[in-house]
Amino acid sequence: MPGWPSARNDEVWPVVAFLTRVRGMRPENYAAPVGPATAEGPPGFGSCAGCHGIDGISGNERIPRLDIQTPDYLEMALLTYRDGRRQSGYMRHAASAVPAETLRPLAQRFGRLSDATARGAGQAARAAGSGAAGAAGASEDPVEEGRRLAFALDRRxxxxxxxxxxxxxxxxxxxxxxxxxxxxxxxxxTQLILWRDGLRGGGPRAELMSEAARRLNDDQIAALAAYYSSLAPEVPAAGGTAN
Ligand code: HEC
Ligand code: HEC
Structure with a gap:
């Protein structure tokens, strides 16, 4: 797409789909796909929440959950989108459209995970018997295959x-x-494919990840994504008592 501010091709089609959906829409209906414009938060928060949701849970497979990360990680990600070390047409624009000094408050607003809450939620998930994904399964089960890869159980x-x-x-x-x-x-x-293909940058430790993903094939990537997405997030369940 001419003018798309990133070298990535995988992002362009969803934009085309979105523009097709928006075309001919009445202004009052446009608010639905782009979300709330006036949600409470630091300057720019409403536009972020339009894609990421007010609580950082987008409900869209392409738009990452932010509530499961620490503010430090989110801020680092925003800085690297802004200066182009990490490529994304959506996020380069979003992170540049707000003043630099609001990136930290935005990261704090979305990133609810502190190491203490994460540990509490992990204990609650284990007590409830979820999130372990350790149950023996057929080896063609992608979740089990992903678990074996994540723990390097096959000693490759x-x-x-x-x-x-x-x-x-x-x-x-x-x-x-x-x-x-x-x-x-x-x-x-998507992120694992980008790392493997040398298209994902990041912060000071991104090299570690490029190295880690270098030899993954598509099936292994699919299995790892299936495994990690099946685990309970490290955040207290809504209304939970895991703080
Ligand atoms: C048009 C939709 C859209 C808007 C608006 C948007 N984002 Fe994003 N955001 C995305 C997508 C898509 C990604 C994944 C991009 C990629 O592949 O790197 C993302 C990724 C991120 C990440 C990286 C998360 C991770 O796990 O590495 C952060 C942090 C983030 N967005 C914060 C924000 C903030 C803060 C704002 C408002 C200033 C914002 N976003 C606005 C769509 C959006
Ligand atoms: C030596 C430590 C290390 C190892 C081993 C490692 N990673 Fe990472 N990984 C990182 C770091 C650090 C980042 C964040 C880099 C950045 O964005 O600057 C990251 C980022 C990621 C992300 C992007 C997360 C997001 O929110 O955007 C994914 C997905 C990921 N790793 C998957 C994996 C998988 C799957 C493996 C095993 C094949 C793996 N990593 C092995 C350190 C590691």
Whole structure:
């Protein structure tokens, strides 16, 4: 698409679909797909919430959940979109359209995860028997296949153990590494393909991830996305008591 501010092709088609949907729409209906314009939050919050949802849960496989990350990670991501180290036509625009000093408050508004809440939610999920995804399954089950890959259970030296950085939960995740548990499957899959193909940049530790994804094939990527998206997110359930 001429003028699209990113080298990525995978983002263009959803824009075309959106524009097709919006064309001919009456202004009062336009508010539905783009969401609330006046939600409470730092300057620019309403436009972010239009795609990401007021609570950071977009309900759209292509738009990542933000509530499962720390404000530090979200802020770092926004800075790298803004200066182009991480490519995304949507986010380059969104992160540049707001004043630089609002990126931190926006990251704090969306990123509810502190390591303490994450640990609490992890304990609650384990007590409720969910999120472990450890049940034995047929080896063709992508979730089980993804779990074996994430823990490097097959001892393949060419594939890195994702769990050593991402964990399945806060106890086993490095604090400066994004959480993957409960993230949308479609988003995880796209990001892994971008990492593998050398198209995803990021912050100071992005090199680690490029190296980790370098030898993954499409089936392994699909399995890893299935596994991590099946895990309980590291946030207290709405109305829960896991703080
Ligand atoms: C037009 C829809 C749209 C708008 C508006 C939007 N985003 Fe996004 N956002 C996305 C998409 C799509 C992605 C995934 C991009 C990619 O592939 O890197 C994303 C990714 C992100 C990420 C990275 C999350 C991660 O796990 O790495 C952050 C942080 C973020 N957005 C915050 C914001 C903030 C803050 C705003 C408002 C200033 C905003 N977004 C506005 C669609 C949007
Ligand atoms: C040595 C530590 C390390 C290992 C091993 C590792 N990662 Fe990562 N991963 C990171 C870091 C650090 C980031 C954030 C990089 C950035 O955005 O700057 C990241 C980011 C990601 C993201 C993007 C998250 C988001 O919200 O956008 C995905 C998906 C991911 N990793 C999946 C995996 C999978 C699957 C594996 C195993 C094949 C793996 N990682 C192995 C450190 C690691």
């Amino acid at each position: 030296r060419d594939l890195p153990a994702c769990h050593s950085c991402h964990g399945p939960d806060a106890e086993r995740r490095r604090p400066d590494t994004p959480s993957l548990s409960g993230q949308y499957r479609g988003y995880l899959e």
